[in-house]
Each structure stands twice: as C-alpha cells, then as structure tokens.
Amino acid sequence: MLGFLKELGMYFILLGKVFKRPDKGKLFRQQLVFEIDKIGLDSLGIVVIISIFMGGVVAIQTAFNIDSPWFPVYSVGFTVRQSVILEFSPTIVSLILAGKVGSRIASEIGTMRVTEQIDALDIMGVNSANYLILPKVVAAMLINPLLVIISMFLGILGGWLASTFTGLVMSAHYIYGIQLDFSAYDVFYALVKTVVFAFLITTTSSFKGYFVKGGSLEVGKASTRAVVQSSILIILFNLILTQMLLA
Amino acid sequence: MIEVKNIHKSFGSNHVLKDVSASFEQGKVNMIIGQSGSGKTVLIKCIVGLHEVDSGHIVFDDRDFTSMDYKQRKNVRKEIGMLFQGAALFDSLNVEENVMFPLNMFSDMPREAKIDRVNFCLDKVNLENVNKLFPSELSGGMKKRVAIARAIALNPKYLLCDEPNSGLDPRTSILIDNLISEITKEFNITTVINTHDMNSVVEVGDKIAFIFRGQLWWEGNHLEILNTDNKEVNDFVYATELMKKIKK
Numbered sequence: 001m002l003g004f005l006k007e008l009g010m011y012f013i014l015l016g017k018v019f020k021r022p023d024k025g026k027l028f029r030q031q032l033v034f035e036i037d038k039i040g041l042d043s044l045g046i047v048v049i050i051s052i053f054m055g056g057v058v059a060i061q062t063a064f065n066i067d068s069p070w071f072p073v074y075s076v077g078f079t080v081r082q083s084v085i086l087e088f089s090p091t092i093v094s095l096i097l098a099g100k101v102g103s104r105i106a107s108e109i110g111t112m113r114v115t116e117q118i119d120a121l122d123i124m125g126v127n128s129a130n131y132l133i134l135p136k137v138v139a140a141m142l143i144n145p146l147l148v149i150i151s152m153f154l155g156i157l158g159g160w161l162a163s164t165f166t167g168l169v170m171s172a173h174y175i176y177g178i179q180l181d182f183s184a185y186d187v188f189y190a191l192v193k194t195v196v197f198a199f200l201i202t203t204t205s206s207f208k209g210y211f212v213k214g215g216s217l218e219v220g221k222a223s224t225r226a227v228v229q230s231s232i233l234i235i236l237f238n239l240i241l242t243q244m245l246l247a
Numbered sequence: 248m249i250e251v252k253n254i255h256k257s258f259g260s261n262h263v264l265k266d267v268s269a270s271f272e273q274g275k276v277n278m279i280i281g282q283s284g285s286g287k288t289v290l291i292k293c294i295v296g297l298h299e300v301d302s303g304h305i306v307f308d309d310r311d312f313t314s315m316d317y318k319q320r321k322n323v324r325k326e327i328g329m330l331f332q333g334a335a336l337f338d339s340l341n342v343e344e345n346v347m348f349p350l351n352m353f354s355d356m357p358r359e360a361k362i363d364r365v366n367f368c369l370d371k372v373n374l375e376n377v378n379k380l381f382p383s384e385l386s387g388g389m390k391k392r393v394a395i396a397r398a399i400a401l402n403p404k405y406l407l408c409d410e411p412n413s414g415l416d417p418r419t420s421i422l423i424d425n426l427i428s429e430i431t432k433e434f435n436i437t438t439v440i441n442t443h444d445m446n447s448v449v450e451v452g453d454k455i456a457f458i459f460r461g462q463l464w465w466e467g468n469h470l471e472i473l474n475t476d477n478k479e480v481n482d483f484v485y486a487t488e489l490m491k492k493i494k495k
C-alpha cells in the first residue's frame with residue numbers, strides 16, 4: 001500500500017515535469033509529427049484487421065442468437081453498430097494499442113534511462129521528461145480518436161461483409177439497422193473514452209520506462225508491467241467513464 | 248573553477264561520500280581516482296546535480312549550484328559538457344544530429360552555421376565521414392569521440408568525464424585522453440576526469456584527487472603521485488606488476 005502511494009506520488013510529480021512548455025517549440029513539433037507517425041500510422045494495419053473481424057464476429061453471433069421471430073433481422077445491424085461504437089472500437093482498440101504502443105514507449109524510454117541518455121539530456125539542461133514524454137502523450141491523444149473512428153467504420157463494414165457473405169442478413173436490412181436511432185452522443189462518449197485511454201497508456205508506460213533502474217532485464221520487465229498496468233487502468237476507467245457519461 | 252565543499256551523500260544506510268572537499272582548476276585536467284566502488288561516479292554526478300547532495304556545497308566559479316532553483320541550474324548546465332561512461336549517444340539520432348542536438352536545443356544559429364559547428368567539433372575529435380552513421384554503427388572508441396564532440400558543441404566552460412577510456416584498448420585510451428587534454432588547454436576548460444586507469448593519470452593528469460572509502464584521501468600532481476609515501480595511494484598506484492617494475 002505504501003509502495004503504491006509512493007508510486008502514485010512519483011507518477012504525479014513526473015506529470016508535473018511533463019506538462020511544461022517545451023524548451024524549443026520547433027523541436028517539439030518535429031517530435032510530435034514523428035510520434036504521430038509512429039503511434040498512428042504504424043498501428044493502422046492492426047486496427048484495420050481487428051476492426052473488420054470484430055464487426056464480422058459480432059454480426060454473425062447476433063444473427064445466430066436472434067434466431068427467433070420476435071426480433072427483427074435489422075437488429076443485427078443495430079447491435080453491431082451499438083457494440084462497435086460504444087465498446088469494441090474504443091476499448092478493444094485501446095487495449096491493443098496499450099500492448100503495442102505501451103510496450104514500445106516503456107522499452108524506448110527505459111533503454112534511454114539505463115544507457116544514461118536521459119542523464120545526458122538532464123545534464124544539457126533539457127527537461128528530459130517534457131522532451132521525451134509530452135510529444136508521445138499529445139500524439140496519442142490526437143491520433144487515437146482518429147484510429148477509433150476508422151475502426152468504427154471498418155467494424156460496421158465488417159459486420160455488413162459477414163452478414164451478406166454468409167447470407168444471414170440481407171444488405172438492405174443491415175443498412176436499415178445501422179441507421180436506426182443513431183445518436184451522435186454515443187460517438188462523443190466513445191471518443192472521450194479513447195482520449196482518456198490514450199492519456200493513460202502513454203503516461204503509464206512512460207512512467208514505467210522513465211524510472212527503470214538496472215539494465216536490459218529491467219527494461220523488459222518495465223515494458224511488460226507497462227502493458228499490464230495500462231490495460232488494467234483502461235478497464236477500470238472504462239467502468240468509471242461509462243458510469244459518468246451514460247448513466 | 249569548480250569547488251566541492253564538505254559534501255556528504257548517502258544512499259539509505261550506505262554513506263558513500265563523507266565530507267569531500269576538492270577544487271578543480273580551469274585549463275587543467277583534474278582527475279578523480281580511486282578503487283571501484285569508492286564513490287567516483289557518485290561524486291561526479293553530485294557535481295552536475297544528477298544526485299542531490301545531503302549536505303555541502305558545489306560551486307561553479309563563485310556560483311553556488313546547490314542552492315539554485317531549477318531555472319538557475321539550467322543556465323549553469325548549458326555551460327557543462329559531460330561524457331558518460333557508456334557515451335550515452337541518442338540511439339535514434341545519427342552522429343551529426345547527436346552533435347547538433349545541444350545547438351538545436353539552445354541556440355538560434357542558422358542551419359548552415361550549425362552544420363559548420365558540428366563539422367568543426369567532429370574534426371576536433373578526428374572523425375570524418377561519419378556524419379550520417381548511427382551510434383549502433385560505431386565502435387566504442389568512435390562513440391566516445393562523438394560524445395566528446397557533442398559535449399563541446401556549445402563551447403562548455405566545464406567538461407566532466409566519467410571513465411572516458413573504460414572498455415577501450417590502451418592506444419585508443421591514450422588518444423582519447425590526449426584529445427580531452429588538448430581541448431582543455433585550447434579552450435581553457437575546467438575538466439574533471441574520473442578514472443582508475445593509471446596510464447591516463449600519468450599521461451594527462453594535471454591535478455589528481457584520490458578518493459578512498461568515500462573520503463578525499465590525497466591530492467597532488469602526476470609526478471607527486473608516483474613518489475608519495477601515502478600507503479593507500481601506493482597500494483592503488485602500484486597494484487599491477489607493470490607499475491611495480493616501472494617503480495624499480
């Protein structure tokens with residue numbers, strides 16, 4: 001418990017160092033573009049694949065489960081849309097990114113710590129936490145919502161593909177279903193979650209990497225811990241935000 | 248000149264530095280020597296503020312570093328170049344970008360001027376045609392030289408080196424030592440080198456501080472150290488057969 005409180009304290013102190021004006025605006029913008037590329041474009045492939053299949057699976061499962069005359073066929077489209085927008089895209093994609101981006105950030109910063117590159121920055125008078133971490137946090141908070149929006153479209157498209165190719169639902173019914181009772185607030189809720197998750201993933205993993213002590217073994221451990229802890233935080237905050245925004 | 252006044256530093260119950268006072272002079276290669284684990288790295292990291300001292304003062308040319316806030320320290324740090332034991336080059340940047348990094352961060356020079364400065368610094372450390380290579384493509388000695396080039400990019404007043412020649416062969420070691428010594432004299436820098444390599448001490452040490460069990464045990468120059476009757480210093484200096492033979 002005491003260890004947890006100490007860690008939490010260190011986390012907030014680090015955030016205090018991170019959220020300062022960058023020493024050099026131009027360098028910050030360069031880093032930001034670089035990180036957007038690394039976090040965003042590099043993850044696009046996996047997001048595309050996962051989203052299409054996710055939508056497809058939800059569609060097929062729903063179609064099989066509503067094999068009852070009481071439910072209209074178009075509810076497949078409706079269910080896919082709702083689950084993809086509300087839950088699958090923001091949460092699953094964030095969990096995937098926690099694995100992919102979180103481990104990269106923790107090992108990159110951790111390696112810089114154990115090879116004294118962070119000390120070298122500090123010596124030069126650079127705010128190392130700000131220089132290394134802020135671009136990653138901002139980049140993820142900007143690019144993850146975009147990834148999630150792409151994922152939403154592809155998830156719904158995946159549902160359509162699965163429905164029509166298996167012949168379980170007719171195209172027109174599916175399309176009717178996905179347009180039924182659409183609420184923009186759901187998308188807003190999903191994007192708020194995504195931005196919060198992006199913040200949690202990048203800050204937690206940076207924190208784990210920044211305070212690594214030892215050598216490459218510890219860097220590996222820190223990167224695993226970064227993924228586990230960001231995933232747990234995502235699930236926890238998913239509950240909190242859902243309670244706050246939907247209830 | 249850098250002055251260290253009565254500093255103490257502990258990690259938990261491990262009292263590493265016990266009341267160390269020393270002064271490091273401008274235009275000279277000041278050496279800190281001592282056994283492994285005696286606290287040399289801790290001392291050098293205290294000097295630059297990577298470790299906070301428990302008590303005592305670090306003074307850079309009459310400016311008390313220990314009592315400064317973050318902003319004031321930052322201004323002093325721009326005058327410090329440091330060479331780390333493992334070179335600590337930025338992996339994601341090539342040689343040119345590494346050396347240019349402090350210039351990008353703290354100067355408003357136009358790009359051409361920066362490139363000129365980078366080439367000047369790389370030339371100083373006898374490196375040519377490596378501008379576009381990445382740290383992973385360099386040998387240990389080359390990395391050290393790039394790190395020196397990066398450390399002198401902003402014309403530092405103080406240069407601190409933690410074991411500049413660990414892991415290098417004797418010839419390359421001497422090369423690096425002489426390089427640091429030349430740069431020190433040419434630009435009148437206050438240089439502090441942390442080493443346990445007796446070769447470097449004899450070769451380039453203008454002023455030597457011997458640390459023993461966390462205390463400043465002995466001070467002198469490179470001639471005096473060979474002839475002192477201080478037992479601990481002698482044990483350290485004449486630890487190898489080679490040095491014993493030389494003494495005879």
Ligand SMILES: Nc1ncnc2c1ncn2[C@@H]1O[C@H](COP(=O)(O)OP(=O)(O)OP(=O)(O)O)[C@@H](O)[C@H]1O
Nearest residue numbers: 258261263281282283284285286287288289290443
């Ligand atoms: N960050 C730290 N946390 C806790 N203890 C430390 C830390 N850094 C150094 N020490 C301790 O301080 C003592 C001195 O270590 P230091 O690295 O200064 O030795 P050194 O003289 O540089 O040795 P070497 O020649 O092997 O580099 C050691 O007992 C070490 O365990």
Ligand SMILES: [Mg+2]
Nearest residue numbers: 287288289410
């Ligand atoms: Mg050391």
